[in-house]
Amino acid sequence: PQTGYKLWLDYRKVKNSELLQEYRNQIQSVYIQPDTKTLEIAQKELSVGLAGLLGDKPTFLERQNIKNAIIVAKIKDLNKEYQALFESSKIEENGFQISHVKENIIVTSNDDIGVLYGVFHLLKHLQMNLPLKKLPIFDAPKIDLRILNHWDNLDRSVERGYAGNSIWKWHKLPGYIDQRYIDYARANASVGINGTVLTNVNANALILTPMYIKKVAALANVFRPYGIRVYLTARFSAPIEIGNLKTADPLNPEVRNWWKAKIDRIYKEIPDFGGFLVKANSEGQPGPQNYGRSHADGANMLADALAPHKGIVMWRAFVYSEHDATDRAKQAYNEFVPLDGKFKENVLLQVKNGAIDFQPREPFHPMFGAMPKTPLMMEFQITQEYLGFSTHLVYLPKLYEEVLQADTYQHGKGSLVAKVIDGTLDHKKISGMAGVANIGSDVNWTGHPFGQANWYGFGRLSWNPYLSAKTIANEWLRMTYSTNDEFVTPMIKMLLISRAAVVNYMTPLGLHHLMDTGHHYGPGPWVSNLSRPEWNPVYYHKADSLGIGFDRTPTGSNATAQYAKPVADTFNNLETCPEEYLLWFHHLPWDYKLKNGNILWNGLALKYQEGVGQVREMQSLWEQIKPYLSAEQYQEVAMLLSIQLKEAKWWRDACMSYFQTFSKKPFPKGMETPK
Numbered sequence: 001p002q003t004g005y006k007l008w009l010d011y012r013k014v015k016n017s018e019l020l021q022e023y024r025n026q027i028q029s030v031y032i033q034p035d036t037k038t039l040e041i042a043q044k045e046l047s048v049g050l051a052g053l054l055g056d057k058p059t060f061l062e063r064q065n066i067k068n069a070i071i072v073a074k075i076k077d078l079n080k081e082y083q084a085l086f087e088s089s090k091i092e093e094n095g096f097q098i099s100h101v102k103e104n105i106i107v108t109s110n111d112d113i114g115v116l117y118g119v120f121h122l123l124k125h126l127q128m129n130l131p132l133k134k135l136p137i138f139d140a141p142k143i144d145l146r147i148l149n150h151w152d153n154l155d156r157s158v159e160r161g162y163a164g165n166s167i168w169k170w171h172k173l174p175g176y177i178d179q180r181y182i183d184y185a186r187a188n189a190s191v192g193i194n195g196t197v198l199t200n201v202n203a204n205a206l207i208l209t210p211m212y213i214k215k216v217a218a219l220a221n222v223f224r225p226y227g228i229r230v231y232l233t234a235r236f237s238a239p240i241e242i243g244n245l246k247t248a249d250p251l252n253p254e255v256r257n258w259w260k261a262k263i264d265r266i267y268k269e270i271p272d273f274g275g276f277l278v279k280a281n282s283e284g285q286p287g288p289q290n291y292g293r294s295h296a297d298g299a300n301m302l303a304d305a306l307a308p309h310k311g312i313v314m315w316r317a318f319v320y321s322e323h324d325a326t327d328r329a330k331q332a333y334n335e336f337v338p339l340d341g342k343f344k345e346n347v348l349l350q351v352k353n354g355a356i357d358f359q360p361r362e363p364f365h366p367m368f369g370a371m372p373k374t375p376l377m378m379e380f381q382i383t384q385e386y387l388g389f390s391t392h393l394v395y396l397p398k399l400y401e402e403v404l405q406a407d408t409y410q411h412g413k414g415s416l417v418a419k420v421i422d423g424t425l426d427h428k429k430i431s432g433m434a435g436v437a438n439i440g441s442d443v444n445w446t447g448h449p450f451g452q453a454n455w456y457g458f459g460r461l462s463w464n465p466y467l468s469a470k471t472i473a474n475e476w477l478r479m480t481y482s483t484n485d486e487f488v489t490p491m492i493k494m495l496l497i498s499r500a501a502v503v504n505y506m507t508p509l510g511l512h513h514l515m516d517t518g519h520h521y522g523p524g525p526w527v528s529n530l531s532r533p534e535w536n537p538v539y540y541h542k543a544d545s546l547g548i549g550f551d552r553t554p555t556g557s558n559a560t561a562q563y564a565k566p567v568a569d570t571f572n573n574l575e576t577c578p579e580e581y582l583l584w585f586h587h588l589p590w591d592y593k594l595k596n597g598n599i600l601w602n603g604l605a606l607k608y609q610e611g612v613g614q615v616r617e618m619q620s621l622w623e624q625i626k627p628y629l630s631a632e633q634y635q636e637v638a639m640l641l642s643i644q645l646k647e648a649k650w651w652r653d654a655c656m657s658y659f660q661t662f663s664k665k666p667f668p669k670g671m672e673t674p675k
C-alpha cells in the first residue's frame with residue numbers, strides 16, 4: 001500500500017464551506033504573464049493548485065485592472081498604480097511580498113524565482129486553510145545555498161539510501177526526461193531548496209567525463225527554471241583516473257590546467273553550474289595530503305578554476321584518521337581550524353552537525369563559530385543511516401532545531417549555531433546548508449511516508465534556520481494529510497516525541513556509535529574487532545566493571561577544550577553538563593547518582609525503557625487519528641510502527657544485556673525484562 005507520490009503538494013479541496021466561499025470570492029481570477037519559463041511554472045502551479053483547493057480551474061485574465069483576483073508579477077511588471085505601493089529595495093534577492101491591494105492579492109518580487117516562491121507560499125497559505133486576512137507576508141531566504149546532497153552512484157544504487165534506487169536514470173539521459181525530475185524540482189522549489197549535488201561523495205571520476213556532463217546538463221536544464229543549480233562531487237584523483245596524468249598534486253601546473261580545462265568545459269555545457277562538493281583525505285578518499293599538501297591547497301586549486309565562472313567549492317570537514325587513536329571527535333577541528341583565513345573566497349567548509357557521524361544525538365560540532373574567516377556550511381543527514389533507515393518514524397527537524405539553537409558562545413551568549421550558518425555571526429559573504437537526501441524511486445519518494453516531513457523540514461530550515469520544529473510539523477501535516485485539528489494536534493505530538501524516542505531506545509544519556517557494523521542497522525555495542533579502532537563501538541562507550549562513558553574532559557581526551565570557555569566549562573562540570581550529553585563527555589561509575597536520584601545503571605535502563613514506551617505512545621496516537629486516513633495510509637504506518645516497537649525493544653535488550661556483563665547489576669523495577 002504505497003501512496004504519497006504528490007508529497008505535500010496534494011492540493012486537496014478545502015473542506016470548510018465558509019472558508020471555501022471566502023477563498024472563491026477573493027480568487028475569481030488570476031493575472032500572470034508566463035513570459036519566462038519560471039513564470040510559466042508559476043502559472044501552472046497556480047492552475048493545478050487552485051483547481052484542487054477550490055474545486056474549479058482558475059480563470060486567467062490578461063489585464064491587471066481587475067477585482068477579487070490574484071495578481072502575480074515582478075514589481076517592474078506591475079501596473080504603475082500598484083508599483084508605487086511596493087518598495088523594491090525592501091525585498092531581498094529571491095524574496096517575495098504578498099499583499100492585499102485594493103480588492104486584489106498581489107504576489108510580487110524583484111526576480112522570477114522570488115515570484116515562484118511567493119506563489120508556492122500563497123498556495124501553502126490556502127492548503128493550511130489560513131484566512132486571507134493574515135496577509136501581508138514578507139519572506140526571503142536567510143541562507144544562500146540550500147542544497148540536497150545525493151549519495152547516488154551511477155549504477156543507481158544509493159549509499160545509505162533506503163527509499164529505492166536513485167531517481168537519476170543515467171542510462172536514459174540526456175534524451176529522456178523522466179517526469180520525476182520535474183516533480184522533484186517542483187517539490188524542492190516549493191520549500192526553497194536551490195541546489196542539488198547529484199552524485200555520491202564517494203563517487204569515482206566517471207561523472208566528470210564528457211558523456212556524463214551531457215547527461216548532467218540535461219538535468220540542469222530541467223532544474224534551472226525552478227531556481228535549482230546542479231553541483232557534482234569531484235574526485236580528487238580525477239586527473240589521474242580520467243586525465244592520464246601521473247599525479248593529482250594540487251600545486252602541479254599540469255594538474256591545475258587539467259582542472260581548469262575540465263571546469264571550462266563543464267561551463268560550456270552548463271553555464272550556471274554550481275560547483276563541486278569534495279570529500280578528500282577522508283575514509284580512504286584521495287586528497288591533497290597524498291602529496292603533502294593541505295586541505296586549503298586542494299580546495300583553493302579547484303576554487304581558482306571555478307572562480308571565473310562564479311562556481312564554488314564545498315569542501316567537507318568530515319575527516320578522521322586511524323593514526324590518532326585518542327579521540328576521533330577532535331580531529332576535524334584540529335585539522336581545519338588552523339587553516340582559518342587560508343581558503344579562497346569561493347570555498348565553504350561543509351561540517352556535519354556533530355563531531356562523530358550523524359548519531360541520534362550529538363553535541364554541536366566544535367568547529368561552529370571557531371573559524372571566523374571561513375564560511376561554514378551545515379551538513380545534516382536526512383536519510384536515516386543511524387536512525388532506523390526508512391522503517392523508523394523519526395521527525396528530524398527536532399534534531400536540526402536542537403543543533404541550530406545551540407549556543408557556541410564564540411562571541412558571548414547568543415552566538416547560536418544558526419548564526420554561524422546564516423553567516424551573521426562573523427559577517428560571512430556566503431552561507432549554506434546541505435542535507436544528505438532521503439530520496440529514491442519508491443512511489444512515496446522517501447520509503448517511510450513520514451520521511452517526507454524530513455525532506456520538507458530540511459528545506460524550510462535551510463530557508464530560515466530559526467523556524468521551530470513545531471511550526472514546520474504543523475505546516476507539513478496540514479499540507480500532506482488533513483487540516484482537522486483533531487488530526488493535527490495528536491500528530492504534532494507524535495512527531496515531536498519521535499526524536500526523543502529514538503535517542504532513548506538507541507543511545508540515551510550521551511551514548512553514541514553503538515550500532516552494528518557496516519550497514520549500521522540495529523545494536524552492536526559489543527563490536528570490537530574492526531581494523532580501525534575508532535570504528536568499534538567499544539571505543540565510544542568504554543564500558544568496564546567500573547562504569548561507562550567517554551571522558552572528554554581535561555582528565556580524558558580534553559575534547560571539550562575545543563569549545564568556547566563557557567561551553568567547555570558547562571560540559572566539564574558534572575553539575576552543569578546536560579544529562580543528554582553525560583556519557584558523551586564523562587566516564588562515570590555504574591552507581592553514579594543522577595539528578596533524579598537514580599543510580600546511573602538504573603537510570604540508563606529506564607531511559608531505554610522510556611524510548612520503548614514512547615514508541616507505544618506513538619502507536620496509540622496513530623490509532624487515535626485513524627478516522628482521518630484512508631485504510632492504506634493508516635495501515636502502512638501502523639505496520640512500520642510495530643516493527644519500530646519490536647526494534648526499540650531489541651535495542652534496549654541488546655544494549656542493556658551487554659552492559660550488564662560489566663555492571664553485574666540487576667535490571668531495575670520499571671524495565672521490562674528481556675526475553
Ligand code: GCU
Pocket residue numbers: 159160201202279283318357385
Ligand atoms: C558515514 C557513512 C558513509 C559516508 C560517510 C561520509 O560514515 O557511513 O557511507 O560516506 O559518512 O559522510 O562521507
